[in-house]
Amino acid sequence: MGLQLGFAALLLLLIALASSTFRILREYERGVVFQLGRFWQVKGPGLILLIPVIQQMVRVDLRTVVLDVPTQDVITRDNVSVKVNAVLYFRVLDPQKAIIQVEDFLMATSQLAQTTLRAVLGKHELDELLAERERMNIDIQQVLDAQTDAWGIKVANVEIKHVDLNESMIRAIARQAEAERERRAKVIHAEGELQASEKLMQAAEMLGRQPGAMQLRYMQTLSSIAGDKSSTIVFPLPIELLKGMADLSSKP
Numbered sequence: 001m002g003l004q005l006g007f008a009a010l011l012l013l014l015i016a017l018a019s020s021t022f023r024i025l026r027e028y029e030r031g032v033v034f035q036l037g038r039f040w041q042v043k044g045p046g047l048i049l050l051i052p053v054i055q056q057m058v059r060v061d062l063r064t065v066v067l068d069v070p071t072q073d074v075i076t077r078d079n080v081s082v083k084v085n086a087v088l089y090f091r092v093l094d095p096q097k098a099i100i101q102v103e104d105f106l107m108a109t110s111q112l113a114q115t116t117l118r119a120v121l122g123k124h125e126l127d128e129l130l131a132e133r134e135r136m137n138i139d140i141q142q143v144l145d146a147q148t149d150a151w152g153i154k155v156a157n158v159e160i161k162h163v164d165l166n167e168s169m170i171r172a173i174a175r176q177a178e179a180e181r182e183r184r185a186k187v188i189h190a191e192g193e194l195q196a197s198e199k200l201m202q203a204a205e206m207l208g209r210q211p212g213a214m215q216l217r218y219m220q221t222l223s224s225i226a227g228d229k230s231s232t233i234v235f236p237l238p239i240e241l242l243k244g245m246a247d248l249s250s251k252p
Helices: 002-021 095-100 105-121 126-131 133-151 167-209 211-226 239-250
Strands: 022-025 029-035 038-043 046-049 055-061 065-075 081-092 153-164
Touching: 022 029, 029 095, 038 095, 055 095, 065 105, 081 105, 081 126, 081 133, 095 133, 105 133, 105 153, 126 133, 133 153
Parallel strands: none
Antiparallel strands: 022 046, 029 038, 029 055, 065 081, 081 153
C-alpha cells in the first residue's frame, strides 16, 4: 500500500514537473522568460522548454486588441459640454517592453486613451468636432501612438463612435442651420436680382442706341398684348414712332 502511494506521489510530481517544463505557444503568442527574476529572452511560437523554479514565463498575445473607450464628458473650446466615446485598435510589437515597462499594458492603454480623448477634443470647437471627425481620429491616434511607444505598443487606429449633445444644444444647432439656409436663399435671390438688373441695363443701352430696335420691341409688345381679345387696351403712341412715320411720309 505504501509503495503504491509513493508511486502515485512520484507520478504526480513528474506530471507537475513536465507541465512546468514544457509550454506550447500559438503562432500569435510570445513568451517573456525570466530567469531568477531577471529578463532572459522572448520565446515562441511552438514548444518552449523551461527550467522549473529557475525560469518563469509570461504569455503575451500579439493580435490586434479592440478596446472600447468609455463615454467621456468633454468641454470643447467654445465651452460646449458633449459626451464622446470611441474605439481603439492596438497591438503589442515588443513583448519585452509590454511586460517590463508597465504593470498592466491593457489597463494603462485604456486609461491613457480616456485622458487623451478629453485633452485632444477639448482643444477644438463643437463645429470642428462634428464636421472634421476624421481629423480628430488622426490627432488622437498620433498622440496615443507616441505615448505608448515606450510600452512596445502600436496604436493602429482610433474611431470616435458617438458625439451626444443635450436637447437644448440640438435645438440651438437646428436654429443655426435654419438661419444659415435662409441667409443663403437671400444671397442667391439678391445675386439673381443683380444679374437681372445688369442684363436689363445692357438691353436698355442697346435699344437706346438703335431707335428702330426700340420701335420693333414696342410693336412686339403690342402684338403680345393684343393676343388677349377679352381685354380692351388703351396705350399712348410714342413720339419716336410718330417722328419715324413723319420722316417716311416726307420722303418723295
